[in-house]
Amino acid sequence: EAGVTQSPRYAVLQEGQAVSFWCDPISGHDTLYWYQQPRDQGPQLLVYFRDEAVIDNSQLPSDRFSAVRPKGTNSTLKIQSAKQGDTATYLCASSHRDWGWHEQYFGPGTRLTVL
Amino acid sequence: GDSVTQTEGQVALSEEDFLTIHCNYSASGYPALFWYVQYPGEGPQFLFRASRDKEKGSSRGFEATYDKGTTSFHLRKASVQESDSAVYYCALGGHAQGLTFGLGTRVSVFP
Numbered sequence: 001e002a003g004v005t006q007s008p009r010y011a012v013l014q015e016g017q018a019v020s021f022w023c024d025p026i027s028g029h030d031t032l033y034w035y036q037q038p039r040d041q042g043p044q045l046l047v048y049f050r051d052e053a054v055i056d057n058s059q060l061p062s063d064r065f066s067a068v069r070p071k072g073t074n075s076t077l078k079i080q081s082a083k084q085g086d087t088a089t090y091l092c093a094s095s096h097r098d099w100g101w102h103e104q105y106f107g108p109g110t111r112l113t114v115l
Numbered sequence: 116g117d118s119v120t121q122t123e124g125q126v127a128l129s130e131e132d133f134l135t136i137h138c139n140y141s142a143s144g145y146p147a148l149f150w151y152v153q154y155p156g157e158g159p160q161f162l163f164r165a166s167r168d169k170e171k172g173s174s175r176g177f178e179a180t181y182d183k184g185t186t187s188f189h190l191r192k193a194s195v196q197e198s199d200s201a202v203y204y205c206a207l208g209g210h211a212q213g214l215t216f217g218l219g220t221r222v223s224v225f226p
Contacts, residue, residue, distance in 0.1 A: 042216030
């Protein structure tokens with residue numbers, strides 16, 4: 001079974017530039033999560049979806065960040081105007097609400113550096 | 116809000132030493148508790164979880180017991196190997212919800 005895939009693996013931007021991250025969850029997983037992991041910290045939830053619906057985006061900086069999952073499968077996270085403080089690894093995870101306690105399976109992440 | 120505290124930021128051990136990482140949590144309700152492990156350049160990997168008081172979770176020689184009384188879920192392993200070098204995260208979560216992670220503990224095991 002293929003795991004969670006993410007692209008790109010790395011991105012380097014100047015402040016003010018835009019960037020998009022793409023995630024393909026494990027097949028059959030209905031719940032998809034985006035986390036931000038600053039260097040030497042634990043992952044912090046940004047937003048999560050059940051199928052195509054946003055369940056919780058309260059931690060997503062809505063003025064510059066947006067996330068979609070239009071068909072309930074792949075998802076895109078976009079930063080409209082990046083800031084140096086956005087430098088972090090962006091992790092995507094997926095799970096299924098009916099399987100066990102829906103352990104979350106993480107992709108390798110996209111490491112973003114904003115100069 | 117919910118929070119997880121890991122006491123040790125870094126731990127250095129020799130092979131065959133006993134490992135303990137302390138995890139305490141604060142949460143409303145009755146969350147599930149998790150341990151994840153992260154290797155360089157990878158996302159966190161699920162290690163195991165427990166979802167009720169006194170339940171023991173275990174995997175790969177690691178174990179932890181959910182203790183609602185002391186709000187703890189300490190990770191232990193009797194004999195570590197060099198391959199156990201990684202960052203370990205304690206986390207809590209509700210039913211099909213996002214996880215709240217601790218800051219992590221970097222474990223370095225030397226031969």
